[in-house]
Amino acid sequence: MKIGQSIPRVDSYDKATGRTKYTDDLCDQNALVAKILHANVAHAIVKSVDTSEAEDMPGVIGVFTCFDVPECTFPTAGHPWSTVESHQDVMDRHLLTKHVRYYGDDVAAVVAEDEVSAVRALEKIHVEYEVLPFVLDVQEAMKDGAPQLHERFKNNILAHTDIRRGNLAEAIKEPGLTRIEGWYDTPTVQHCHIENACCYAYMENGRVNVVASTQIPHITRRCIGQALGIDWGMVRLVKPYIGGGFGDKQDALYEPLCAWLSMQVGGRLVKLECTREETFQNCRVRHAIRYHLISWVRKDGTLVGRKLECYSNQGAYASHGHGVCAKGMNAVPQIYPCPNIECDSWTVFTNRQVAGAMRGYGMPQVTFALESHVDDICQALGLDPLEYRRKTTMPLGYVDAFSKNELYSDSFNQTLDVGSAYIEYEKKRKEYSHQTGRFRRGVGLSVFWYNTAVWPISLETSACRMVMNQDGSIQLQVGETEIGQGADTAFAQMAAETLGISIDKVHVVSCQDTDVTPYGTGAYASRQTYAAGMAVRGCAEAFKQHILEVAFPYTRMQPYLMDIVDDQIIRTTDGRVLMSLGDLAKQKLYDLENCEHLTMEKTAQLKTNAYSFGCGFAEVEVDLEMCQVKVLKLINVHDAGTLVNPALARAQVQGGMSMGLGYALSEKMLYDEKTGRLLNGNLLDYKLSTTMDHPHLEARFVQNAEPTSAYGTKALGEPPVLPVAPAVRNAILQATGVGLDELPMRPHLLYEKFKEAHLI
Amino acid sequence: MSNRQFKMVTCTINGKERTAMVDVRASLTDMLRNDYSLTSVKKGCEVGECGACAVIIDGECFNSCIYMAIWADGKNITTLEGLTGPKGELSDLQQAFVDETAIQCGFCTPGFILEAETILQKGKIYTDDELRKLLSGHLCRCTGYDNILRAVRKTMYRRQGLPIPPEEDGEER
Numbered sequence: 001m002k003i004g005q006s007i008p009r010v011d012s013y014d015k016a017t018g019r020t021k022y023t024d025d026l027c028d029q030n031a032l033v034a035k036i037l038h039a040n041v042a043h044a045i046v047k048s049v050d051t052s053e054a055e056d057m058p059g060v061i062g063v064f065t066c067f068d069v070p071e072c073t074f075p076t077a078g079h080p081w082s083t084v085e086s087h088q089d090v091m092d093r094h095l096l097t098k099h100v101r102y103y104g105d106d107v108a109a110v111v112a113e114d115e116v117s118a119v120r121a122l123e124k125i126h127v128e129y130e131v132l133p134f135v136l137d138v139q140e141a142m143k144d145g146a147p148q149l150h151e152r153f154k155n156n157i158l159a160h161t162d163i164r165r166g167n168l169a170e171a172i173k174e175p176g177l178t179r180i181e182g183w184y185d186t187p188t189v190q191h192c193h194i195e196n197a198c199c200y201a202y203m204e205n206g207r208v209n210v211v212a213s214t215q216i217p218h219i220t221r222r223c224i225g226q227a228l229g230i231d232w233g234m235v236r237l238v239k240p241y242i243g244g245g246f247g248d249k250q251d252a253l254y255e256p257l258c259a260w261l262s263m264q265v266g267g268r269l270v271k272l273e274c275t276r277e278e279t280f281q282n283c284r285v286r287h288a289i290r291y292h293l294i295s296w297v298r299k300d301g302t303l304v305g306r307k308l309e310c311y312s313n314q315g316a317y318a319s320h321g322h323g324v325c326a327k328g329m330n331a332v333p334q335i336y337p338c339p340n341i342e343c344d345s346w347t348v349f350t351n352r353q354v355a356g357a358m359r360g361y362g363m364p365q366v367t368f369a370l371e372s373h374v375d376d377i378c379q380a381l382g383l384d385p386l387e388y389r390r391k392t393t394m395p396l397g398y399v400d401a402f403s404k405n406e407l408y409s410d411s412f413n414q415t416l417d418v419g420s421a422y423i424e425y426e427k428k429r430k431e432y433s434h435q436t437g438r439f440r441r442g443v444g445l446s447v448f449w450y451n452t453a454v455w456p457i458s459l460e461t462s463a464c465r466m467v468m469n470q471d472g473s474i475q476l477q478v479g480e481t482e483i484g485q486g487a488d489t490a491f492a493q494m495a496a497e498t499l500g501i502s503i504d505k506v507h508v509v510s511c512q513d514t515d516v517t518p519y520g521t522g523a524y525a526s527r528q529t530y531a532a533g534m535a536v537r538g539c540a541e542a543f544k545q546h547i548l549e550v551a552f553p554y555t556r557m558q559p560y561l562m563d564i565v566d567d568q569i570i571r572t573t574d575g576r577v578l579m580s581l582g583d584l585a586k587q588k589l590y591d592l593e594n595c596e597h598l599t600m601e602k603t604a605q606l607k608t609n610a611y612s613f614g615c616g617f618a619e620v621e622v623d624l625e626m627c628q629v630k631v632l633k634l635i636n637v638h639d640a641g642t643l644v645n646p647a648l649a650r651a652q653v654q655g656g657m658s659m660g661l662g663y664a665l666s667e668k669m670l671y672d673e674k675t676g677r678l679l680n681g682n683l684l685d686y687k688l689s690t691t692m693d694h695p696h697l698e699a700r701f702v703q704n705a706e707p708t709s710a711y712g713t714k715a716l717g718e719p720p721v722l723p724v725a726p727a728v729r730n731a732i733l734q735a736t737g738v739g740l741d742e743l744p745m746r747p748h749l750l751y752e753k754f755k756e757a758h759l760i
Numbered sequence: 761m762s763n764r765q766f767k768m769v770t771c772t773i774n775g776k777e778r779t780a781m782v783d784v785r786a787s788l789t790d791m792l793r794n795d796y797s798l799t800s801v802k803k804g805c806e807v808g809e810c811g812a813c814a815v816i817i818d819g820e821c822f823n824s825c826i827y828m829a830i831w832a833d834g835k836n837i838t839t840l841e842g843l844t845g846p847k848g849e850l851s852d853l854q855q856a857f858v859d860e861t862a863i864q865c866g867f868c869t870p871g872f873i874l875e876a877e878t879i880l881q882k883g884k885i886y887t888d889d890e891l892r893k894l895l896s897g898h899l900c901r902c903t904g905y906d907n908i909l910r911a912v913r914k915t916m917y918r919r920q921g922l923p924i925p926p927e928e929d930g931e932e933r
Contacts, residue, residue: 008858015866016854018800018840022867025799116785192901194804194812194867243802243867244901276805484865484902647861651907655864658904683809683899690896691905696927 002497003711006647009489010508011241011482020241023198023213024273031200031271032061034261035118036254037108037125038282039100042351042676043134043147046098046127049108054124059117061265063125065108066096069260074227077320078216078250078357080459080521087458090158090318092150095227095257100129101149101316102351103676104281111261111270134351134676138290138313141350149316149349156349158314159322163333166340171305172296180377181294184369185742187668188288188313190280190681191358192688195243197274197283201259203267208259211238215245215483216522217512220252227256228263235259239512245483246659247357248284250524251319280681284356285669287324287347288313291369301383303338303392310345310366312355319356322347323457328366334400335370335449336392351676353669357524359656360721363450364663368743371446371726376739385730386425389447389615390416403456403609409704411613411639412447418700419445419637423617432734438625441632444730445617448722452610452706452715453527460527460606462535463518466495466543468598470589472567472581473505474543479520480532482510485717486648487528491536493644494529494711498540500564501581518601526612526715529644530706534604537710543600547584550596554587555579608708612715614638616657616723620731624759627750629665629732635698636720642705642712649716653699656720662689664725668744771832773798774842782829788822789813791829792839800840800870804899811898814871815839821878823897840870843877852918853877856911864902872898876912880919888913888927 014020039046051063075089082088096106108125112118135141141149141156149156172179199212208228214220217239225232242249258272274283289312296305312325322345329345374392378385390413398407420426428443435441453460465477476495482488492506499506509517520532548559551569555562555578563570568577569584579587588596619633636653643649666687670679680686699720705712725743733739738757742749754760770779773796780795789806792798792815801824804812808826815824816838843851850858853876863869872895879886879894886894891909900908910927917924 006861009861009863011866012858012863013850015863015869016850016857016873017844017848018798018870020866021799022802024803025793029794192899193865194810194899194901195802195865196804242865243804244865246901276807276809484867486864651861651864651903654904654906655902656904659901682807683805684807688899688901690899691892691909692896694892694905697904697906 002493002503003642003644004646005493006645007489007493007503009486009648010492011488011510022195022241022243023200023211026211026240027200027271028269031269032111032113032265033115033118034109034111034258034270034272035122036106037122038104039107040103041100041129041131042103043132044100044129045132046100046107047130048128050126051108054110054121057117057121057124059113060121061111061113063108063110063121064096064261064264066094066098069095070229072226072229074223074256075318076223076252078219078522078524080219081222082458090321092318095260102353103678105316106282109257109261111265136350136352136671136673136676138311138348138350141348142346149351153349158318158347158349160344160346161322161326163329163341163343165333168305168307168340168342171340174304177296177298177304178380179294179296180380182373182376183741184291184293184372186289186365186368187743188353189286189663189667190669190686191246191248193244193246193248196276196279197249197253199255199258200269200271201262202269203262207234207236208263209236209238210255210259211240212255213242213249214239214255215249215481215524217481217514217517218479218519219522220255221514223252224256224259228260237514239481241510242483245523246359247361247524250357250522251284253283276683277681280686281353281678284319284358285315285353286358287355287362287365289325289328289365291366293369293373295373295377297377297381299381301377301381301388301392303336305340306338308332308343312345312347313352314347314349315352315354316349317354319354324357324362328362331363331366331449332370335394335447337394352671353678359659360718361525364660364721364725367446367448367722368725368729372729372739372741375444375730375733379733379739386416386420386445393447403451405451405609405611407611408707409639411702411704412615414702415614415637415639418702419615419617419635422635422698422700423619423633425617428619429734439621439623440735441619441621442731442733442735443617443619444727444734445615446723446726446730447615448613448719450526450612450715450719450722452530452612453606454525455606455609460531461603462520462532463601463603464535464539465518465601466539466599468585470582470586472501472585473507475507475509477509477517478532478535479512479517479522480528481512481523483523485528485652486645487523489648490529490644491532494533494536495540498537499544501567505567526717526719528717529711529713530610530709530715531604531606533710533713534606535602538604539600539602542602546600547598550588550598551584554584610706610708610714612640612719614719616727618727618731620728620735622732622735624754627747627754629728629745631661631695631728634695634724635700636723637700637702638716638719639702639704640716641709641714642703643701644711644713649701650699652716653720654697656718657697657699657724658689658694660721660724661694663721663743664728665744666693666746767830769830769833771834772836774838784830786829788815788824788827788829788832791832792824798839798841802867802870804867811871811875812868814874814898816874816878819878819881821875838874840873843873853880853915856915860907860911860914862903862907862911868898868900872900872908880916885916885920
C-alpha cells in the first residue's frame with residue numbers, strides 16, 4: 001500500500017538544501033523593476049497625475065497612471081470561470097484606479113532599471129485628489145448616506161442572501177423557552193505567507209509570459225486576459241514553487257498589472273515584487289465578519305428557533321465576495337439542525353483592505369461565533385458543553401438538500417471521544433468548576449464543519465496527464481498546485497498505488513505552466529486530494545489498461561490476464577513476472593514497426609462533495625491580574641477520511657492550529673480612524689505567533705474512508721484553523737465565567753471584560 | 761550611475777574566498793543573492809522581522825537583510841548551500857528536518873536550519889523552553905513549529921551521544 005505511508009515529501013531534499021527555486025530566484029537579474037504608487041488617502045477621485053518630473057529621473061523607463069490603463073474591468077477571485085453571467089465574479093477592478101477606494105490603492109506605476117530608481121521616481125509623481133469621506137465599519141457602511149464605494153452597489157451591499165425554514169415567529173411563542181442572544185466579532189487578519197507576492201513578465205513571440213507565486217495558474221491566466229482585454233491564449237502563466245499562499249494567492253494579485261507593464265515597455269522583462277508592507281496593504285485579508293445570533297431553546301437544550309445575521313466586511317473590491325460569508329451562514333443550520341430558522345448575510349464594501357480567500361473561507365469566523373454561542377447557551381441552561389454537542393450536532397446519515405452531502409460516519413462523536421480523553425475533559429471540568437484567586441484554569445471545546453471542494457456552488461474539475469519514460473517511470477501533471485501542503489507527495493503516492501509502480505518511479509512535475517499543464521483550477525477549498533485525486537485515479541486506471549493492451553504483442557497474454565505489480569507486468573493467473581515495465585516501455589518506444597509515445601490524459605468532473613468534521617479542545621490558564629491567557633494544552637481531532645500520508649497530515653493540522661491560535665490571541669489588523677490607514681502592516685507590529693507563543697500542538701485523526709472519494713480522502717488543508725479560537729474562548733469562559741465575544745482575545749480586551757465582570 | 765558608490769568586499773563564503781564590487785547601500789542578502797546566486801537566502805521582509813534571510817557570520821546567526829554587504833569584508837559566511845556536503849550530502853540537522861516533516865513550503869527552512877546549527881554548535885543541551893526562545897526570531901506560517909522543534913531537539917541529543925528523552929510538552933513519536 002502506497003496510501004497511508006508517511007514517506008518524506010518528494011521535494012524535501014531540495015528544500016532542505018535551499019535548492020528549490022521560487023519566483024524571485026528564477027528572475028533574471030537584468031529585469032526591469034516595477035513599483036507602484038499607492039494612494040495616501042482612503043477614498044478619493046484622482047483629478048490629475050503629474051508624471052513629468054518622475055519621467056526625467058535617471059533609470060526610469062516609463063511612468064504609467066490610472067489614465068493610461070485599459071478601460072476594461074476584471075475580477076480577481078480564484079473561482080473557476082462561469083459561462084453563466086450571473087455566476088461570474090464581480091468585475092470591479094482596473095489595473096490602476098482613478099477612484100481610490102482604500103488607503104494604499106494603486107494609482108500609478110513606474111518601470112525603471114533598478115529598484116532604487118523606481119522608488120525615487122515614485123516620490124516625484126504628483127497626484128491631485130478630490131478627497132471623499134470614507135467608512136471602515138461594516139454596519140456604518142450599510143447606512144443611508146454612507147460614503148459609496150461602487151456606484152452600482154447601493155448602500156455598499158455587494159450581496160445579501162438568506163435562509164428561511166419553518167416559522168420562527170410562531171415557533172418562539174412556545175411557553176418556557178429560553179432566549180439567548182449574542183453579538184460576536186471577528187478581526188481582519190492577513191495570511192502572512194513568508195514569501196511575499198511576486199511575479200515577473202516578458203513577451204515571447206508576441207505572447208505575454210508571466211511567472212508568478214500563485215495557487216491558481218490557469219485562473220490567473222484568465223484574469224490577466226480579462227484585465228488586459230486580450231485573448232486568454234495570448235497569456236502564458238508559469239507557477240514555480242511558492243513560499244506559502246493560504247488563500248492570498250488564490251486571487252489574481254499583481255500579475256495582470258505586471259503583464260501590462262511589460263507590454264508597455266516593448267515586452268521587456270519586468271519584475272513586480274511586493275514588499276512585506278505591500279503584502280499586508282495591497283494583497284488580500286480575511287473578511288472581518290460580525291455576527292448576531294439569537295437562539296430559542298427548551299430547558300433540555302432542544303433548539304426550537306434560531307436567528308442569525310452576518311455582516312461581512314469586504315473592503316474596497318469584490319474579490320471572492322459574498323461566497324465567504326455565505327459559506328459560513330449556510331453551515332450553521334447544518335451543524336446544528338433546527339426546524340425554524342431565519343438567517344441573513346450581507347457582504348459590504350468599506351474603505352479597507354480587500355478581503356479574499358483565506359484558509360477556512362468564512363468558517364473560522366462563523367465557527368467562533370456559533371461555538372461561542374453554543375457555550376453561552378450551555379451556561380445559561382446549566383448544561384455540559386460536551387454532552388450538549390453530542391446531542392445536538394448533525395446526526396449520522398444527515399443529507400444536505402443542496403449539496404447532496406451525506407454524513408456517512410459518526411465523525412462528531414468519534415472525534416469528541418478522542419479529544420475529550422486527551423484533554424481529560426470530565427476530570428478537569430470538575431476540578432476547575434470552583435476556583436478563586438489570581439490564576440484560573442478551564443477547558444473548552446469546539447466542533448467544526450467543513451466541505452471538501454466547491455461543487456455544487458461552481459465547476460469542480462481536475463485533469464491529469466501521465467507520460468511514461470523508457471525506464472517505466474512516469475511524469476505526472478495536474479493543474480492542482482503544490483503550495484507547501486504536500487500535494488505533490490500525495491499525488492505521487494496515489495499514482496503509484498493505482499498504477500502498481502514504486503513511489504520513486506512517479507516524477508511529479510511540480511511546476512504548472514498553462515501552455516503544457518492540463519487544465520485544473522488550483523489549490524483551494526481543501527480540494528486537492530479529493531478533486532485531483534479523482535483525476536489521478538481516473539488517469540492511472542486508464543493508463544494501466546492501455547499499458548496492458550500495449551503489452552499484449554510482447555507477452556502474448558490477454559490484457560485481462562495481466563496486472564502491474566511492483567513495476568512488473570505479471571500474469572494474474574499464476575503471478576508469474578512476464579516483463580518489467582521498463583522493458584515494456586523500451587520495447588514500445590523503440591519498436592521499429594509499432595512505436596508509440598506512452599501517455600494518458602483524463603479529466604475528472606466532480607458531482608459530489610464531502611463533509612469533513614472534527615473538534616478541538618483547549619486547556620488554558622488565565623492570569624486575571626495580567627489579563628493574559630496561557631494555552632496549556634491544545635488538540636485538534638479530524639475525520640479527514642483516509643490519510644494519504646499521516647505525517648504530512650499531522651503537519652497540516654499543526655500549521656492550521658498555529659494559525660488558529662494567532663486568530664484567537666494575537667492577530668488583528670488595526671486602522672487609524674482619522675485616515676483609514678492600516679497601522680500595523682508589518683511583521684513587527686502584527687503579532688504572528690513565534691515558537692515561544694505555542695504549546696505543543698496535538699493533532700489526531702479518526703479515519704473513516706469517505707465513500708465518494710477516489711482514495712477515501714476529504715478536506716484537511718483548511719479545517720485545522722476552525723476550532724482553535726472558540727475552544728480557547730470557551731476554556732476562558734469556564735475559567736473565569738466571562739464569555740468573550742470578540743477576537744483576538746488580547747489583554748486589552750480581557751482587561752475591559754474582566755473589569756465589567758468585577759473580576760479585577 | 762555616477763552618484764553610486766561601490767566598494768570591494770572580500771570575504772569567505774561557504775569555505776571559499778570571494779571578492780565582489782558591491783553597492784555600499786546593498787544588504788548582505790542582496791550581495792549573496794545577486795552577486796553569488798545563493799538563492800537559499802530568502803527575502804521575507806527585508807527589515808529583520810522574519811528570519812528567512814539568516815546566514816551564519818563568524819559562527820553567529822544574523823538576518824542578512826539588515827547586515828550591510830560592506831560589513832561582510834573579511835568575514836566568514838555560511839549559507840545553507842555551505843551546510844550541505846560537497847557531494848550534496850545532507851547534514852544530520854538537514855536530515856532531521858526531512859525526517860521530522862519540519863518542512864512545508866520551505867521558505868523559512870534555510871533560516872531555521874542555520875539558526876539551529878549555530879545553537880547546536882554551542883554543544884549544550886537546552887530545555888524545550890530555551891530552544892523555543894532561541895528559535896523565536898524565525899517566523900513560519902506552515903508548520904506551527906512543532907516538527908521544527910522536534911528536529912532540532914533530536915539532533916541536539918544525537919550530537920551529544922545522549923538518548924532522546926520524551927518531550928516536555930508533547931508525546932514522543
